[in-house]
Amino acid sequence: MFLMALIGNLSMMLLILLDSRLHTPMYFLLRQLSLIHYISTIVPKMASDFLFGSKSISLMGCGIQSFFFLTLGGAETLLLTSMAYDRYVAICCPLHYHVRMGRRVCVLMVTGSWVMGSINSCAHTTYALSIPYCQSRAINHFFCDVPTMLTLACMDTRVYEYTVFVSTILFLVLPFFGIVCSYIRVLLAVYRMSSAEGRRKTYSTCTAHLTVVTFYYTPFAYTYLRPRSLRSPTEDKVLAVFYTILTPMLNPIVYSLRNKDVIQALRRVIQKICSVNML
Secondary structure, eight states, X not given: OHHHHHXXXXXXXXXXXXXXXXXXXXXXXXXXXXXXXXXXXXXXXXXXXXXXXXXXXXHHHHHHHHHHHXXXXXXXXXXXXXXXXXXXXXXXXXXXXXXXXXXXXXXXXXXXXXXXXXXXXXXXXXXXXXXXXXXXXXXXXXXXXXXXXXXXXXXXXXXXXXXXXXXXXXXXXXXXXXXXXXXXXXXXXXXXXSOHHHHHHHHHHHHHHHHHHHHHHHHHXXXXXXXXGGOOXXXXXXXHHIIIIIHHHHHHHHHHHTOHHHHHHHHHHHXXXXXXXXX
């Protein structure tokens, strides 16, 4: 799964870079999304633990893993929201598309996603590393998940758990509602389209994005919005597999197989390579 996710996302980034027809705001955002690899922050350490029988990680290593995981998580939610806004503008306001989704706007969206994700991550990681741990140091998870680490603390963390709830609302629930509202408007606009080919192409692009959003947001939100009393370590680990391993692996597959532009771009790049080899 790690190799599939790594090769798939790198291939998607390379394809967007090589084909000039994919140099559009949507694929600029998709290229940024392909940069996000939860799987690279978690699976290499987990695989080495399985192979060498070691199940330990230093406190600093745990903090670094947690920081990158939360940064990538926050950035991905905002990038997925930006992609939904891009589709909304392209379909519902096509005459304003080049103004609302110009190069400068796209760069601001991407920069804002990474900066806000980093700030949120830094706050949570700093708190997790500063609290005293006087119980067992065994984290009942396959990576350093901050809510799981809090169960080992020997101080009352209820106030901080409220901040986790608020953070989840800001980075998961509100973006998700924004995406839903965007696609409701998009589906209404598509329904009024007279061109069957236009409807088919739009449905293909939108369903690919909605598939990724569903796989990512649903388990993530369910995990972090529940109070500690309703959480189960086994259930948390199963849900974490979806948004840390399966989603990064499925992203390039979903966006390539469900997208005619990407398939055509892949054919053009292969034809170029073959013609160069023949010459």
